[in-house]
Amino acid sequence: MGRALIIGAGGVAGVVIHKCCQNPEIFEEICIASRTKEKCDYFKQKLDGGKTKITTAKVDADNVSELVALIRDYKPDIVINVALPYQDLTIMDACLETKTHYLDTANYEPLDTAKFEYKWQWAYREKFEKAGITAVLGCGFDPGVTGVFSAYAQKHYFDEIHEIDILDANAGDHGYPFATNFNPEINIREVTAKGSYWENGKWVETEPMEIKRVYDFPEIGERDMYLLHHEEIESLALNIKGIKRIRFFMTFSQNYLTHLKCLENVGMTSIEPIEFDGKKIVPLQFLKAVLPDPASLGPRTKGKTNIGCIFRGIKDGKEKTYYVYNVCDHEECYKEVGSQAISYTTGVPAMIGAMMVLCGKWNKPGVYNVEEFDPDPFMDALGKFGLPWKEDFNPKLVD
Numbered sequence: 412m413g414r415a416l417i418i419g420a421g422g423v424a425g426v427v428i429h430k431c432c433q434n435p436e437i438f439e440e441i442c443i444a445s446r447t448k449e450k451c452d453y454f455k456q457k458l459d460g461g462k463t464k465i466t467t468a469k470v471d472a473d474n475v476s477e478l479v480a481l482i483r484d485y486k487p488d489i490v491i492n493v494a495l496p497y498q499d500l501t502i503m504d505a506c507l508e509t510k511t512h513y514l515d516t517a518n519y520e521p522l523d524t525a526k527f528e529y530k531w532q533w534a535y536r537e538k539f540e541k542a543g544i545t546a547v548l549g550c551g552f553d554p555g556v557t558g559v560f561s562a563y564a565q566k567h568y569f570d571e572i573h574e575i576d577i578l579d580a581n582a583g584d585h586g587y588p589f590a591t592n593f594n595p596e597i598n599i600r601e602v603t604a605k606g607s608y609w610e611n612g613k614w615v616e617t618e619p620m621e622i623k624r625v626y627d628f629p630e631i632g633e634r635d636m637y638l639l640h641h642e643e644i645e646s647l648a649l650n651i652k653g654i655k656r657i658r659f660f661m662t663f664s665q666n667y668l669t670h671l672k673c674l675e676n677v678g679m680t681s682i683e684p685i686e687f688d689g690k691k692i693v694p695l696q697f698l699k700a701v702l703p704d705p706a707s708l709g710p711r712t713k714g715k716t717n718i719g720c721i722f723r724g725i726k727d728g729k730e731k732t733y734y735v736y737n738v739c740d741h742e743e744c745y746k747e748v749g750s751q752a753i754s755y756t757t758g759v760p761a762m763i764g765a766m767m768v769l770c771g772k773w774n775k776p777g778v779y780n781v782e783e784f785d786p787d788p789f790m791d792a793l794g795k796f797g798l799p800w801k802e803d804f805n806p807k808l809v810d
Contacts, residue, residue, distance in 0.1 A: 413769045414440035416485055416511075418472055418502060419493035420450035421594070422706035422750050423516065423551070426758025427493055428454045428465075429748040430796060435462035437766045442485045444468040445494075472498040478505035487511060491765050493758070496520040496597060503535055503546065510542050512768050516551035516761050517597070518642045522682075529645055529780070536778040546778040550764035551757035552718055552737075553579055553659075554643035556798070558782035559760075559789050560720045560735045561651055566786060568733050571653030572724040576809045577641065580662040582631040583714040583741045583752065587703055589670035595699040602671065603680050607640040608658040609648045620668065624660060624809055628717040629801070630738045636660040646780035653724065660809070674698065705754070712741040712751040721806055734806035737798050747797070756798065763792045 415438055417427055424443070431438035441463055443451040451467035459465055470481050472494045482490065482505055492502045492515040499519035506513040519531045532548055539546050549555055557577050565572055591598040606617035622638035641659035648654055674680050679698045684691040719736020737756070744755040764781065767773035773784045781789075793800055 412437045412439060413488035414438070414442070414485070415489050415491050415765055415769075416442045416444060416482065416487035417491045417493060418444050418470065418478075418498075419495075420445035420447065420454065421493070422709075422754035423758045423761070424493040425454060425706065426748050426750050426754050427491055427761050428458065430759055430762035431765075432458050432461050432463045432465070433796070434762065434766065437769055438463050438762075440464040440466070442466045442468055442481075442487065444470040444481060446471055473501055475501050475504045475508070478502060479508050482506070482509040482511055489514060489765050489768055491761055492516075493761060495594070497522050500531060503532065506544065506546070507535070507538055507542055510544055512544050512774070513539075513546040514550050514761065514764050514768065515548060516555065516757050518549055518554070520597070520600075528642060532778060540777040543776045545768055545774050545776060547764050547768060547773060547784075548778065548780050549643060549646070550761050550781055552760055552798075553577060553641065554646070555757070555760045555764070555781055556737070556793070557718070557720055558643055558647060558780055559786045560800075561647055561722070562782040562784070563786040563790055564720070564722045564733055564735065565651055569653075569722065569724040569726050569731060572651050572722050573653055573655045574723040575647060575651070575654065575657045576721045577643070577657070577659045578626060578628070578636065578717070578719055578721065578736075578809070579660065580626070580628045580631055580634050580636065580717040581714075581753065582628075582634065582662075583712045583716065585703075585708045585712045585751075587708075587711075589667065590703040590708060591705060594705065595702045596695055599671070599674075599680050599695060599698070600682065601639065601641075602661075602663070603675060604640060606638045607644075608638060608656065609644050609654070610656045620663075626660070626809060627807060629736065629803070631715055631717050634662040635665070636662045643780070647782060650780065650782045658809070706750070709741075709745040709749055709751045709754075712745070715740050716752045716756060718756060719800075721808060723808070732804065732806055732808065734803040735800055736803075737793070737800050739798065759793075759796050759798050760789075763789055763796060766792065
């Protein structure tokens with residue numbers, strides 16, 4: 412069917428690579444590219460010999476000319492960006508110059524500002540449309556599958572959706588006093604930023620961790636969860652008909668929050684450069700360097716994740732509720748692809764989204780969030796490739 416250039420060689424990239432190799436009818440060839448080629452070669456050595464042909468390359472994803480040269484040399488049908496969010500725009504620029512389809516799992520984020528929004532990438536809409544290529548934004552789980560869930564609910568169960576609560580629970584235990592399950596820099600910036608939710612056509616801002624709820628998650632049990640700002644709220648507010656309120660909640664243990672507060676109090680979560688020993692360093696980047704690599708957590712992590720959406724709205728003039736979610740087991744993920752469930756739940760949807768583009772089901776020129784496409788073929792693929800979903804038509808609601 413086609414060939415994909417996968418940029419990145421971390422935990423999520425590892426899952427994408429494994430899943431592409433499990434789907435050789437679609438991904439006949441893949442090239443794994445990263446600043447550190449040895450990481451790419453590791454995956455090639457591990458997975459070579461199957462039906463998918465694997466090559467590797469060294470590339471600096473901050474350098475548009477390097478990216479363009481690689482894309483022109485390899486001639487991929489799609490670029491799957493699982494590098495850092497800071498690099499989204501350079502990779503999009505390279506895709507524009509070479510007229511190559513693009514997909515990522517996280518919105519662009521400037522290095523010097525803790526922002527989670529789509530405006531920089533949405534500005535590319537007309538350029539991608541004129542170039543005749545597709546860009547799919549935020550095709551991980553949240554954002555990603557949560558948007559597909561929303562489109563699916565809108566298509567099949569509601570005339571109007573009035574409220575969406577996105578719930579992200581991780582009941583995994585890795586045994587460390589403190590570690591993050593994905594890129595520490597991104598994770599800590601997200602958690603320490605002010606919270607916000609969408610209500611009646613505008614953003615309502617909250618202090619970090621100000622709003623707490625307790626929810627009894629299927630297969631996990633009761634967990635403390637906190638309201639955060641999350642980028643998919645921004646796109647869902649535009650694309651879901653009749654919406655009045657969207658909130659995003661994520662679970663955190665008291666142990667995690669205590670450690671985080673201590674680090675914040677001593678300035679280690681700051682993104683403002685400081686002078687140290689004659690050099691400029693960013694405290695958060697230094698903290699990332701001393702924390703465990705999320706890719707190393709796989710063999711240590713036990714327990715499950717539960718991520719899903721609760722919808723309230725109207726169908727045929729009557730009030731309706733609907734909850735759709737996925738439960739993923741950390742240990743099962745590690746057995747299959749050598750990663751924990753956080754990377755797995757992000758990497759599988761990225762592969763499926765790329766498959767949707769290559770198959771022509773999600774192929775239309777422009778820049779799109781996932782909820783703007785037909786959700787049905789994506790939902791069908793989720794179960795096939797390891798993320799089966801469950802439904803509840805009478806869920807407990809979040810107050």
